[in-house]
Amino acid sequence: MSTAPYAPMPGAAPLVRMIAAQTALETKMLLRNGEQLLLTVIIPALLLVLFSAVDIIDTGQGESVDFLAPGVLALAVMSTAFTGQAIATGFERRYGVLKRLAASPLPRWALMTAKTLSVLVTEVLQVLLLTAIALGLGWSPQGGPLSVLLLLLLGTAAFSGLGLLMAGTLKAEATLAAANLVFLLLLVGGGVIVPLDKFPDGVQSVLGLLPISALSDGLRDVLQHGASMPWAHLGVLAGWAVLGLGAAARFFRWE
Numbered sequence: 566m567s568t569a570p571y572a573p574m575p576g577a578a579p580l581v582r583m584i585a586a587q588t589a590l591e592t593k594m595l596l597r598n599g600e601q602l603l604l605t606v607i608i609p610a611l612l613l614v615l616f617s618a619v620d621i622i623d624t625g626q627g628e629s630v631d632f633l634a635p636g637v638l639a640l641a642v643m644s645t646a647f648t649g650q651a652i653a654t655g656f657e658r659r660y661g662v663l664k665r666l667a668a669s670p671l672p673r674w675a676l677m678t679a680k681t682l683s684v685l686v687t688e689v690l691q692v693l694l695l696t697a698i699a700l701g702l703g704w705s706p707q708g709g710p711l712s713v714l715l716l717l718l719l720g721t722a723a724f725s726g727l728g729l730l731m732a733g734t735l736k737a738e739a740t741l742a743a744a745n746l747v748f749l750l751l752l753v754g755g756g757v758i759v760p761l762d763k764f765p766d767g768v769q770s771v772l773g774l775l776p777i778s779a780l781s782d783g784l785r786d787v788l789q790h791g792a793s794m795p796w797a798h799l800g801v802l803a804g805w806a807v808l809g810l811g812a813a814a815r816f817f818r819w820e
Contacts, residue, residue, distance in 0.1 A: 583671045584679050591683035595649065604644040604748070605691060610698055613637045616758060617702045624760060627789070634699040634706070635784035636757040641691040642717060643777050646684050646724035648748045654680070654732035655740035663819050673819070681725055688721060708787035712794050716787070719802035720780040726809025727776070733817030751777040756785075776805040 578586075595601050616622060617630040624632035657663050667673050696704075732740050753759065755777030761769050772778050783798030 578670075580672075580675060584675050584682070587671060587676060587679035588682040588686070591680055592686050595645075595653065595683060595687055598653070601649045601653065604649055605641065605687060606694065609637045609641045609644065609691070609695060612640070612758065613695060613698055614702070617699075622759060623763075628703055628705075630699055630702045630704045631789050632760070632785065633758065634695070634704045635788045636781040637695055637699075638692060638717075639720065639755075639777055639781035639784055640752060640757045641695060642688055642720045642780060643724050643751065644748065645687050645691065646721045647728040648744045649728075650680065650684060650725060651728035651731045651744040652741050654729060655735065655737040655744075658732060658819065659737035661820075667819050677729065680729075681721075684721060684725060688717065692717070706788045707791035709793070712787045712792070713784065715799060716780060716783045716795070716802065719799060719806055720776065723776045723780075723802050723805035723809055726806060726811070726813050729813040729817060730809055733813060733819075751775065756781045774801060776802060779805075 595605075613630070613633055616633050617628075620629065622629075654663070663676075666676055671679075699706075728744070731743060735743065751757070754764070754772055755775055756772065757777065761772055761778060761782070764772060773782070779798040779801035783795040783802070786792040786795045786798065
């Protein structure tokens with residue numbers, strides 16, 4: 566007695582295909598969410614246009630857009646990798662989505678990989694859009710693309726780890742409130758719009774160790790001042806990335 570062939574053959578898809586499919590799904594869900602689009606696209610773009618066109622804050626010598634564009638790029642990374650991911654993952658955890666996905670053939674680490682890849686895809690779109698707006702406002706970027714790429718990747722890793730840590734340890738409502746509060750606080754005190762040298766000396770040293778400050782100042786050193794490789798800022802971001810991702814892997818609760 567012969568066994569009838571089945572097409573397609575039963576069983577899990579190859580791991581790479583599963584990650585790609587989950588990445589596409591996560592990206593579509595992110596781009597269809599109005600609140601996420603507000604955080605990731607509309608707010609950074611409005612801040613860039615408003616503060617570049619209206620002389621509200623003293624950004625030092627040169628054009629305002631040269632100071633603001635790197636900071637807004639850093640803000641875009643934070644809004645996607647930290648705020649948006651924390652809120653979305655927190656509510657997925659609350660509604661049992663993560664629990665069900667964890668029972669699928671897709672490994673848990675692969676699910677987190679897909680979420681990270683989705684963040685990277687969204688950030689590419691953000692960077693392209695904000696760069697186009699900044700160039701239209703007269704931005705003249707300096708420096709090399711390798712330094713910018715390293716800063717963005719380490720910044721994404723740092724904020725992604727912190728976002729997943731928050732989403733995996735707090736209740737969804739607490740995550741929503743805390744993520745938005747952190748976003749607002751770092752927008753004001755992270756060197757995005759207001760230069761750090763406007764703060765008292767004792768505060769500057771503390772604010773300079775924040776991941777948003779390291780990312781915005783690092784991008785500014787490269788894109789505004791033409792620095793080759795901002796090792797100090799890269800070191801701060803690497804430290805936050807190791808701390809955040811390590812803590813998220815250790816304390817993340819799926820239920």
